[in-house]
Amino acid sequence: MRGTIVRMATAGKRRLVVLGTGWGGYAFLKSLSRSTLSQLDVKVVSPTTSFSFTPLLAQASCGTLDFRSALEPIHSTRGIAFHHAWCDALDLCKQRIEVTPASKPEFRPADPLTPTSPTRAQERATTYSIGYDYLVVAVGSYNATYGTEGVKENALFLKDVSDARAIRWRILSAFEGTNAAYPQPLSKEDEEQVRARLGFVVVGGGPTGAEFAAELHDLIRQDLTKIYPHLARLASIKLLDAGKSILSSFDKGLAEYAMQKFARDGIEVVLNARINSVTDQGVWVQNPHGGAELMRAGMVVWSTGITAAPIVKALRGVAKEDRSHKWLTDAKLNLLVHQPARDKGEIRGNIHQPAPDKQEGDVVPMTNVWAIGDCSSQATPLPATAQVANQKGSYLAAVFNASPTHPSAQEPFKFKDKGSMASIGSNEALIDSPVGKDKGALAWLLWRSAYTIMAMSWRNRFLVPANWASNLLFGRDVGRF
Ligand SMILES: Cc1cc2nc3c(=O)[nH]c(=O)nc-3n(C[C@H](O)[C@H](O)[C@H](O)COP(=O)(O)OP(=O)(O)OC[C@H]3O[C@@H](n4cnc5c(N)ncnc54)[C@H](O)[C@@H]3O)c2cc1C
Structure with a gap:
């Protein structure tokens, strides 16, 4: 051909x-x-x-x-x-x-x-x-991986639905596999191994990385903890960013609010983090003395732009x-x-x-x-x-x-900035728009309403809120298929 x-x-x-x-x-x-x-x-x-x-x-x-x-x-x-x-x-x-x-x-x-x-x-x-x-x-x-060694081989990206499927599979299999490998009661050595397997590292503190860390926190603390209480307490989430703040495209006060919330939720935000490489053991992060330390992880999600x-x-x-x-x-x-x-x-x-x-x-x-x-x-x-x-x-x-057969624009393209939103977990969100800024539960309601309306089909305008209602009643879908 x-x-x-x-x-x-x-x-x-x-x-x-x-x-x-x-x-x-x-x-x-x-x-x-x-x-x-x-x-x-x-x-x-x-x-x-x-x-x-x-x-x-x-x-x-x-x-x-x-x-x-x-x-x-x-x-x-x-x-x-x-x-x-x-x-x-x-x-x-x-x-x-x-x-x-x-x-x-x-x-x-x-x-x-x-x-x-x-x-x-x-x-x-x-x-x-x-x-x-x-x-x-x-x-x-x-x-973007900036040539960082081992990212493509050992980290997961979140760009489309098949990536989302791979990530969900990896989270759930980490819990299922750890549960099978480490029966209760856990010894001190077992606990160390479990911490490594259930360590989740998110690299990149932009909206994608921050929203993912927040969702993962809610999945573990609201749902997986009911199935694996002995494991969920040992799970950890670290959010790494090379800059001085996460969510740096948002208003400073809103970004600060998100960092405080993450600290309360137990999501560890590591700023000014320089990553040397990613391996199947976790992430090697530069330390101030010129060396590197291994941040052990069972899953690394890479979202650095x-x-x-x-x-x-x-x-x-x-x-x-x-x-x-x-x-x-x-x-x-x-x-x-x-x-x-x-x-x-x-x-x-x-x-x-x-x-x-x-x-x-x-x-x-x-x-x-x-x-x-x-x-x-x-x-x-x-x-x-x-x-x-x-x-x-x-x-x-x-x-x-x-003019379908002779398309030629009369007017230039003009961008209408409608602002940015980010969900930060536990029914809270941030809104940073030209009209105003908001954070917390009301912002979260607006976030959900906006994405319901913005869905591209009537089918999804129905399915998205239906999924949310189902979670409220029955919890998240923790099945692997
Ligand atoms: C997890 C995540 C969350 C995000 N959240 C927000 C948000 O809340 N608000 C917001 O405004 N933005 C958000 N973004 C950013 C937004 O999704 C992107 O800016 C947007 O997708 C860009 O649209 P696009 O059409 O240029 O590219 P894409 O949407 O990436 O589409 C590119 C298309 O091109 C196809 N393609 C690639 N290579 C080829 C090829 N060689 N030949 C033919 N086709 C090809 C791809 O398969 C795909 O269909 C988010 C992004 C991610 C990943």
């Missing part, structure tokens, strides 16, 4: 290709009108068959929500062709992308952490190409932000490219054939290519959030809806 162009029954229509079905891609597709869809040949390329509602992933990973409540299937009945695949190469001058089929979804009877799918190398044989007239890139970002996706790094001839390597767009979200590279037909990249990039010459917008969400930035950078990606997706859909 390599080198062939997939032709659909929609021949004759202009071809719109969308890369990615996260916040940006999903919001864009969802907001395209029926009329727009009927006038275009729309293809979506994504390695994930569902959209993950990221703000609820911490809850899904700790059994507060069912996994289904935090995702939306993306197979569409609206005439959109879905390619379950990775885009591995782009040639923006030839208006063509190369895609590699993603692993087939499989039922994995054992540990979901064990890969059973064919390797990317095997799959590469079936690579094929797709031509486009319009391209919307919303491939998001990857987890984002880095550009390989396909974003690989594309040459495009204007990029200096440190993050995100693609730069103009105010109408059109991709900015270097004129000399465009004139030579060299706006291309392949993740399997990396080549040096020359960032030289004037930049000009590519009027048939747009980049939205975490993979892109603008002259005035915006935060890498769902809110920004969602608003950019909706803005761009409005551009297409206004």
Whole structure:
């Protein structure tokens, strides 16, 4: 199939290709009108068959929500062709992308952490190409590890629902396995072993890390303690951050409030933490004397920010932000490219054939290519959030809806900051918005209401509060499957 162009029954229509079905891609597709869809040949390329509602992933990973409540299937009945695949190469001058089929979804009877799918190398044989007239890139970002040794092998990330599933599996199996291995009564030596196995380390004190630590605390103290009281008292949660505070994107007073609450809950916040490496024993943290100490852990969750996706790094001839390597767009979200590279037909990249990039010459917008969400930035950078990606997706859909066959924005994109929220456990949350700041139980009620309303389907608008009500009555889901 390599080198062939997939032709659909929609021949004759202009071809719109969308890369990615996260916040940006999903919001864009969802907001395209029926009329727009009927006038275009729309293809979506994504390695994930569902959209993950990221703000609820911490809850899904700790059994507060069912996994289904935090995702939306993306197979569409609206005439959109879905390619379950990775885009591995782009040639923006030839208006063509190369895609590699993603692993087939499989039922994995054992540990979901064990890969059973064919390797990317095997799959590469079936690579094929797709031509486009319009391209919307919303491939998001990857987890940043800053080259820290052992992170990819020994830590878990929390980026989508399958990560949440792996984390929940690991937490519950840590308790189940420890319970089986250390029958009561526990000796002093047993207790040491149990402490190590049930030590949970979260690296990164941003909203994701802090929310996850808080949810894990609630799962252990409210539910697992009823099943394993002798083990739960020995479990510990440590939240590590390289900076002087956790939740540093929030108002100082709110971040301070969260730290005080975590201290009361027994979540140990370790600031100015420098991680040397992560091993299967835990995390090696630098000490003030130049050495390193092992913080023993049965599970490490790594959430220290984002880095550009390989396909974003690989594309040459495009204007990029200096440190993050995100693609730069103009105010109408059109991709900015270097004129000399465009004139030579060299706006291309392949993740399997990396080549040096020359960032030289004037930049000009590519009027048939747009980049939205975490993979892109603008002259005035915006935060890498769902809110920004969602608003950019909706803005761009409005551009297409206004003129499906010749999309061209009249007005620049304007971000409306609705503020930030974070749940900090035990029915408390923080709200930091342009309208006001709040913390505690009322903020938590607003947090829950907001995420119920923001759910992307009526099904989840029903399921999310139903899950919360069920927890209130029957406790969290602590089953492993
Ligand atoms: C746990 C967690 C909690 C969060 N909570 C909040 C919150 O409360 N509020 C908030 O505003 N933000 C939150 N965020 C941040 C927010 O989720 C991101 O900013 C947002 O997802 C960015 O949207 P995106 O469309 O750019 O990328 P993503 O949502 O990451 O989507 C990227 C898509 O591209 C696909 N893709 C990747 N590579 C390729 C490729 N080569 N070819 C084709 N497709 C590809 C992916 O499979 C995915 O479908 C949270 C993030 C996480 C991880």
